[in-house]
Amino acid sequence: MFSVFIKALDFAIPILIMIFLGLFGTGVLIELGIMQKFSRFVSPLFKYTNLPDTCASAFVIAMGSTVAANTMVVNFRDGGCIDDRETMLCAMLNSTPAYVREILTYQIPIVLPALGPVVGGFYVMVFILTAIVKVSVVVILSKLFLKKNRCKFEDNVTDKQPSLKEAISKSLKRNKKLFTKIVLIYLSMTTLVFYLREQGAFEIFSVLPLADIFGIPPESIVPLTSYVASPILGISLLGPMISNDGISYLQAMIVLMLGSMFMLPVFAVRTILPRYISIFGPRIGVKIVVFSTGISMLVRFCILIALLTIA
Numbered sequence: 001m002f003s004v005f006i007k008a009l010d011f012a013i014p015i016l017i018m019i020f021l022g023l024f025g026t027g028v029l030i031e032l033g034i035m036q037k038f039s040r041f042v043s044p045l046f047k048y049t050n051l052p053d054t055c056a057s058a059f060v061i062a063m064g065s066t067v068a069a070n071t072m073v074v075n076f077r078d079g080g081c082i083d084d085r086e087t088m089l090c091a092m093l094n095s096t097p098a099y100v101r102e103i104l105t106y107q108i109p110i111v112l113p114a115l116g117p118v119v120g121g122f123y124v125m126v127f128i129l130t131a132i133v134k135v136s137v138v139v140i141l142s143k144l145f146l147k148k149n150r151c152k153f154e155d156n157v158t159d160k161q162p163s164l165k166e167a168i169s170k171s172l173k174r175n176k177k178l179f180t181k182i183v184l185i186y187l188s189m190t191t192l193v194f195y196l197r198e199q200g201a202f203e204i205f206s207v208l209p210l211a212d213i214f215g216i217p218p219e220s221i222v223p224l225t226s227y228v229a230s231p232i233l234g235i236s237l238l239g240p241m242i243s244n245d246g247i248s249y250l251q252a253m254i255v256l257m258l259g260s261m262f263m264l265p266v267f268a269v270r271t272i273l274p275r276y277i278s279i280f281g282p283r284i285g286v287k288i289v290v291f292s293t294g295i296s297m298l299v300r301f302c303i304l305i306a307l308l309t310i311a
Contacts, residue, residue: 004198008191016183018067024179025068027075027171031162045135049142052149054081055090062094063101069094070279074178081151084284089146091280091288093138099131110232114239119252126257130299137295182278189274227259234259250307257304261297268293 046056054076062069070091077087103124112120162170223241227234238255241247247255268289277285 004195005191008187008194011194012187012190016186018065020179021068024168024171024175027175028164028167031167031170032164049089049139050146050148051086051089051093051138051142052082052151054151055086055093058090059093059097063097066094066098067275067279070276071175071178074279075175078178082149085145086149087280087284088288088291089138089142091276092134092292095292096131096134099127103127111235114235115252116239116242118249119242119256122253123256126260126300126303129303130296133299134292134295185282186274186278189277224255224259227256227263231259231263250310254304254307257300257307261300261304264293264297264300 045059046053055073058069058072058076061072073082073087073090073094076082076090077084082090107120107124107127111123114120115123223234223237225234227238238247238252242249242252272293273286273289276289279285280288
């Protein structure tokens with residue numbers, strides 16, 4: 001068990017450092033009154049929602065770091081500016097810029113060359129569609145269940161702009177307790193996940209019977225199963241099969257949708273859930289991850305059904 005904890009610690013430390021920088025860094029920017037000015041850049045999107053301007057400021061930060069944006073949302077909630085529903089929808093919206101970053105850093109340089117323009121382009125479009133659906137869901141839910149919140153986080157900050165030294169001190173004081181809680185919960189959750197993985201708990205997501213059910217070649221089971229464990233590995237194995245006509249474009253798309261549907265919950269439990277629970281707490285953290293992962297899986301399921309209809 002000690003070796004598992006060491007592995008979890010090695011995995012968690014870089015992420016905790018990122019959380020620390022995001023939490024205290026955005027805290028300093030808030031104290032200086034800088035973050036409150038950023039919301040105007042995304043106001044065209046937020047004018048269609050009932051979310052407050054504070055969420056717009058966090059969304060700007062999410063374009064660089066989702067973790068930093070979410071720690072900022074926690075500050076808004078703890079400051080009484082937003083409630084739990086608004087916290088969830090803000091966090092959902094904060095997850096969408098990651099799709100743009102992933103397209104630029106993963107899809108275009110890795111997926112497109114590996115899978116080719118047809119299948120690779122299809123996979124990129126799935127990511128874009130998922131982001132659009134998530135934003136649309138947030139807009140609709142905010143209109144249905146929220147009243148327009150005019151709260152601005154600067155209302156909770158002193159009118160006198162502090163010096164940088166004072167801003168750092170206030171940020172440390174404000175966020176010290178929250179960061180301590182994040183460290184304890186994240187380390188506990190990550191250690192548990194690593195232990196379960198060593199015990200083979202994630203092997204229950206077996207995809208071996210799917211070849212017959214979905215009409216894909218038996219040899220595609222290898223990249224399909226590999227995709228669940230590692231998308232890059234699965235894509236690397238699937239690419240040569242497409243090039244050698246061992247699998248058709250349509251079958252390759254079906255394999256990708258199946259693989260990602262099984263991979264998403266595994267990835268959510270293994271990586272995303274500990275992070276969100278450590279930031280938002282168990283109740284809200286679990287809801288955000290389940291809701292966000294559910295939307296991503298639903299998009300892929302609908303596309304899978306469309307592909308099977310064509311096949």
